[in-house]
Amino acid sequence: MRMAATLQRSLERAHARFDLVPHPHSATSLESARVANVPAERLAKSVILDDRHGHFLMAVLPSSRHLDMGKVRKDSKIWQLTHEADLARLFKDCELGAVPAVGDAYGMNMLVDPQLTRQRDIYLEAGDHENLVHMRMDDYLKLVPDAEVCELCH
Template sequence: MHMAATLQRSLERAQCQFDVVPHPHSASSLESARVASVPAERLAKPVILDDRKGHYLMAVLPANRHLDMSMVCKGAEQWQLSSESAIAGLFKDCELGAVPAVGEAYGMHMRVDPMLTRQQDIYFEAGDHESLVHMSTEQFLRLVPNAEVCELCPQA
């Protein structure tokens, strides 16, 4: 079980209470929810976007939902999905595809879908493909105090 060092430091700094939930190896957020036996709507899936000018944004939504790019882009903002190589460079202490949903710890702005903030507790990748961090939503919001809560995916 490997927790990303950046995530570990951020959790310690914010004095958050959390559990680490080990699970069999998984290749996606949705699969992580399934193999860890947690509801997919409570697993926070980060999507990394960039503006082609060196700025990054982490959009965080439930693992069972899809990001609506038209809901992310506000006004003149022009975001696109970041490349795997860019993501690997941003999250050097994480396995590719196992990015923790805590963009602030990595120096990027965050937007979080309110479907997650309405959950009592949430889960997110710990930086590898075999463990999740579990905490109350209140603790999560304390961990990412500058995250903007806004609609990122269509209602079911």
């Protein structure tokens, strides 16, 4: 597939410098880190949540960590994992399970764990299971200027 068109447009609009890192097909973000030979703490994993009332939220954390739902606080809503059918509808230009960590580009609010923002660079899914986008952290933060940084992992 290559890079999702929405991600590509977002990178171009932000004038972000990045590299595309091809890797053998992988099913999970942790496996992507392993087969691409990149540090798992620098690979951003997107977890999509919703309030069952049409509001969606992207939680972004290192692929080496797990989301602590108790730490997800945004707009005093009760957030739950989004159903796969909704993911296919929200991320039409992405393969299921390869959602780029750029909620802004897809019209949703974002929370980013500070364990990622403390890294000098970041890797994110490109929209398929065979490519990662690699960029400096300052370029990533320009790409997602409205992202809220808060603890998300346990």
